[in-house]
Amino acid sequence: MIYYLDGVESRASPANENFARELFELHTLGVRNYLNHLHTKWRDVPGALEGKPAGYIDQDVYEAARAFTGWTVENGNEDDDGAKRPNTGKFMVREAWHDPYQKRVLATEFDSQRPALEDGMRVIDLVARHPATARHIAEKLCRRFVSDTPPEALVAKATTEFTAAFDAPDQIARVMKVILLGAEYRSAPATKFKRPLEFLASYLRVTGADFAPRMDVVYQLDEMGQRLFRWPTPTGHPDTKDYWQSGTFLLRRWNLPLNLRDDSWKGIASFHFLTLTPAQCTTAGQVLSFWSQRLLGQEVAEKSRAVLLQVLTEDDDAKAASDFSGDDKDRDIRIASCVALLAASPEFQYR
């Protein structure tokens, strides 16, 4: 984060505000507790005079940015005084860059002339322990693992655990236990839309493919909307389904299993459709049922059954009872085409 949000270059004065702002907005209190449209002076924030401000404003961002000046990295750079930093990539403090004067963050006073490490750590303690942070992080976790609109009761339980376990070394693990073992999780319908990586992984798993990942796969995930390790903003990918369902993202999702079937990126995945199909499945209808159950956990909807049988038999007059004949290679490819469609069905898109 020191690199990503420019802290590495932040020095007095004026400080670089990027890290401090996103620390409040994205990593801790959350934008819903950013009250700058309501208040411009720290003392006006509700609760501030009791030392418990309900949220934060730009003055907190400015002051926190000052507190972090001098937090940088051993990156081999030469500093103004001619000294060359080691090039280890480790965190370091450059005291000469620190703004040492008194500060006030979240209605808490910082004495002047304190070292950079202490000032910055105090800010992190303040934001980490703020009640808004417990709620914000708990809600993000619930949204990630349970539902785009997680049940309030579950968020409340996770928030309580986050606060109770604050000093535990496994705080987040404890919160995750509350979420994943909760009745709300077990009873939640499968409404989380698979991210492209999840879509790909579930497809490869359900088809028993041998998989040898290469960058081509990363590019393809990118075309489906998931920019692994290179999402351009520090928000991370949107965690609600609308984003993943838009236009060409959906088209690329439909095409991916077909590309894999055709070995478009030579040697990335090999499939064994025929081998996996039980020998007792001798009719097209039985083959379709087997793969429907395998991908969707249920029979494919009646409305699309006939056309899927046509795909499977490459015969427009196919009947469900017809023999599933042809040589092995041919049958294997036809199953692949049919399974690619099952993977493109709306039912397969949910986690």
Place this chain on the structure above:
Amino acid sequence: MNATSTSLTRRSLLRRALGASCLTLGGGGIQRLAFSEDSAAASGRDLLVTIFLRGGCDGLGVLAPVDDPHYRAARQAPLRIVEKGERSGLAIKNGYAGHDWRLHADAVPLQELYTHGDLAMIHACGLKNGTRSHFDAQDMMERGISEQKNLGLGTGWLTRLLDSLPGTGLLPGLSADGAMPASLLGSSRAAAIATLQDFSYYGDDRQMKALRLMHAQGGELAAGGNRMLNLLAEVTKKLPKNGDGGVASYVPAKGVTYPEHEFSNSLKTVAQLAKMEIGLQVAAINYGDWDTHTGQDYRLNDLVTNLAKPLHAFYADLAAQKQRTTIVIMSEFGRRLKSNESGGTDHGHGNLMWVLGGGIQGGRCFGQWPGLANDKLDEHADLAITTDYRQVLGEVLQARMRGAEVAKVFPGFTPGVPLGLV
């Protein structure tokens, strides 16, 4: 906020490795769509293209009063536009009174559009809200609102604009990006198409039919899935093919060359669809990476260059229909007047907005310039806002998009005295 730049050649790597066996469409229950859309000229409506500069464009680094002592004191060149030297700012006419107004040295194509009378600039413009959060500010502007309490609104301003316009074309709204921006949130009339290269479904007719049936069973994917299938069927027919049946690269108008850049790719997608006569009325484009907290000198040079040149090419590409094309360029906020100590500027407030088009009273700067003296700044730090961003958009809609219901597009906004943009 930070942004990694996108590799420009990556798309070429994504070309399908196989010789694309382009599908033949037509049979298999593909529904034909009626085209009852009048030509845009006859309808009294332009193609409206919105370009959102994400990350907070430094308006004071793009157009500035270079002789203002407050400006000179707040920044060192090259973060400041200067009057003299190799990289001096580009002089413009009809700036705000009292100062020598200059454009960024790399904005030559913009200067040309301005001088030609097609480009209007509105400084000290933006979202009148105290937020300096990218994501809050973008969300509000794209919903056409100005208050956090209305962020629950489930539609974007372009969504409501499209809903208020008649027209039954195949593709009234476009996001020339992989995803839908919040400005098109909840739209049933728009689709996201980043590029028309590779715009095809790889399956055969039977598989296409199966997809259609699977998406005909209701559920939240039904509408979007069917819209995409209809687009595939119709747009694919109109796309020029190359020798092996794949989609041929887009060929712009004679004499027009787009520079290699991601932003050019989005513009080309819009231009190609605009020329296809499929009822395109609104197109939204993103151009990211404007969050110059550090390294602003070289980064802003690149950003301005790669805004100005592609935009100029796009405008030339659509020259035949420029009388019915309007382009607006906006960003979520401007940047701090005073630079930081790491070679950049932090989140600010008021900003520059542009409107470009054959029907625009260009070659002038509009609105009021509030000045840069400390007591004129917002929070004593940032350029103040004298023109609400919706004033600009509303005026454009009123004059160029016949039938647009501005009050519905911007609920709760009361327009002020017209700026005279159109």
